[in-house]
Structures are given as C-alpha cells and as structure tokens.
Amino acid sequence: MSVLEITDIHKSFGDLQVLNGITLHVDEGEVVAIIGPSGGGKSTLLRCATTLEQINSGSIRIGGIELDYKNKKSLAEIRNKFGLVFQNFNLFPHFSVRRNITEALISVHGKSKEEANAICDSLLDKMDLTAKGDAYPCNLSGGQQQRVSIARALATSPEILFFDEPTSALDPELTIGVLNVIKELAREKMTMVIVTHEMSFARDVADRIIFMNGGVIVEEGPAAELINNPKQERTRAFLSGYSD
C-alpha cells in the first residue's frame, strides 16, 4: 500500500513554474531518494508534500488522507502522518533537547509527561544522544542538532519521514553520524523520502532514486541502476559532476 501518493501536482511561484506534473507513489517501508540540480524543484516538492507550500493542482495523499487546505481537521490529521527533518534543523533554541522532542507529544497529542519522557529517552538512545536530554541546542554540534531534529520528527510515530537535504548544513565529518542514523532507520523499514546531494549515500540507503530537473521527474529507477547506468542524457550529465 502506498503511504504517499502524489498525483500530477503543479506548483508555480508567480510566473515561475516550479513543479510541472509530478507523480510519485511511495510504498510502506520504501526509501526514496530525490536527487537533481539546484532549482530543479526537489525542495519545493518536499515542501508541498509537507503542507508548507500549497499546490496549484493535483492531489496529495499521505497515510490515506487526502490533503485539503480548506479542511482544518484533515490538515491536522495529515500533519500527524508525517515527520519532516529540515536542512537547518529548525530546533526550538529556547527548549532543552528533551522539550524539543516532547512538547508536541504533550501539547498536540495529549500524552502525559511520563509517556512523552519515555518516548524521548528511547529516541535519545537510538540517536546516540543519551546524556544530552537537558542540553540546549546551542550547546550541541550540528550533527547532534540534526539527530535531535530527527528524534523530534520521529517522536509522534509518523508513517513517513521526509528529509530536506539533512546533511547540507553540516561539516563533512559531522554528516556520518546523521547518515548512519538514517541508514539504521532504513534497516528498520521506516518509510522515507530524502532529498539529498550525497550520491553514494543515496545509492546505499535508497530503494529507488528519483532524478528531478526543470520541475519534472526526468528519470527514476532502482538506486544502484540509476546511479550506475543512467538512461537519460541529463541524468548522466548531472551524475558526472559527482565522480565518487
């Protein structure tokens, strides 16, 4: 069953057509990486899927719920279905790590403090941040902050997790910890859509890779195949820039 069903969506900013008929279905347990040049519409696609931008036409379903901007209740329901990890983390700087992870559980999902703390503790364990619950984001490295934001996105048990270039704001040596966490999630069959510039990571972690350019999906296929034997000229040209 598809957790995410994006069907023929269009999005423009003024005269600029950014998404030009994108259709993308992601099955439960599947990991999809989206690659492509800057300005090709990757991030906009992710922002549309996560309700941060409104699409002009087409439809989006997550976890069986149809996105309808006018229906507040369905908006709230659909936001319960996914988690989003931002490029710049967007942690709440005035909250401790613990409160960053537990606040939505308590004040949006009505969990008790004890329940929320238990969820938080197990996530901190998983993210290798066991002792960091009382720290504040400003005291953590970029890699640690990104792992906190992954924990925050996971706290509400979403059916699908979106990543918007999760390592682009990190120093190279800090990316490894974050990428390992995502690989671990993939092993646990977490459904994920990852916009990334890390080609070798995309090949290793993704089941399927989407190459986007000019607001359309130029090519898609099994990860290794697309990276090693791209069929489209544009894909080849793009990948030749990454010679790892």
Place this chain on the structure above:
Amino acid sequence: MNWDQLLSITKQLGQGFEFTVGIFFFTILFSIPLGLLIARGRMAKNPVVSAIFSIYISIMRGTPLMLQLLLVYFGPYYIFGVSTGSIEIGPFNYRFVATVIGFSLNYAAYFAEIFRGGIQSMPNGQYEAAQVLGFSKMQTYFKIILPQVIKRVLPSVTNEVITLVKDTSLAQVLSVTEMFTVAKNLASAQVSVMPFIVAGVFYYVFNALVEFGMNRLEKSMSYYS
C-alpha cells in the same frame, strides 16, 4: 540646610514618589500588552488595518507626550462636553487616570515597534517546524515565538522602561502630585535646589533598581543563544 530639612524634603518627595511609581507601574501594565496588539495590527495582511495602526504609531511617536496628556485630560470636556471632574476609579481621580491613559497609549506605540522588529526577526523555520509538528497558531505564538521575541527585544525594552521612569515627571502638566511636581513646589517655597537634588537621587535609585531587575531578567534568558 540641616538634617531635619533634608528629612522633611525626603518625606514629602516620598509621598509624591508613590504617584510616580503608580504611573510607572500602570503604564507598564497596560502599554506592553497594548503594544503587542498594535504590533500585530501593524503587521496585519489587510493593508487598511496595517495602515491604521501605522498612522497611530506615527502620530503617537511624532507628537509630544505632554501634548497627548493634555488632550486626554481636556479632550473629553472640550470636544465632547463630558465632565471628567467627578470620575474616580478606586482611589484615583481623573488627573491620574488620564495620565496613565496618555502614557499607556504613547508607550504602547514605542513598544509596538520594538515588538514588531522582534517578531519579524524570527526565522521562518521556527513557524514551519511548529506547523509540521501540529502546533496550533496560538501554541506557536505563545510557546515558540513570543518567548524568543522577548529575549530579543529585552535590551530595547529596558531602554524604554528607563525613559519611562524619567518621563513620569511630565505628569506635572496635569497637576498630578507626583514626585517632580512636589519637588518643584518645595523648591520654590524654600528657595532651594535641594528638593531637585533629592528628587534626582530618587529617580536615579529607581532606575538603578529597574536596571538591576532587567539585567536579572536578561541573565535568566541567557541559557540559550
């Protein structure tokens, strides 16, 4: 000048000081929430609403506070024929009430611009993170945005609060017997500058306390950056 005289000056100024503190306290109490509302109005998407609040701020900042106080006090009678002499709210006569209204309306305009700067300096990512996590607009504002805005605007707010302490002396135009009015009367009665010097000490000590308090508040929020 002897100690008895000094003590008597201090005592009399102390009585006026109660009004000074009263004006200060009530102005802070009303102008800060009002300033938040005006800031929101100023940032409204509706261009008419935004223009109204921006004109309000412009007038309040562009005309003398003393003139505004006189308008609030005399306006009801001269414009609407409403007699204000008998108005009393609790222990406060209309002179005092008008002073607080005038100060609050004026300071709210300054606070509104400070808050607007603070709110607009918040990165969009904070709103987006709150939105995808499911926080309501109210929760986002009160839990995520406002606490961070308070930290950002505190130094500018401290500036305004310190100015307010000194501005309370403007209440003399409405003959409110706050400390400065008392000092002026004493000075002319005693033909001495001593009351002014003592009043200066009062203002300075008051502001030293305000500064101390605001610094404590700032420190209490310095656990994050």
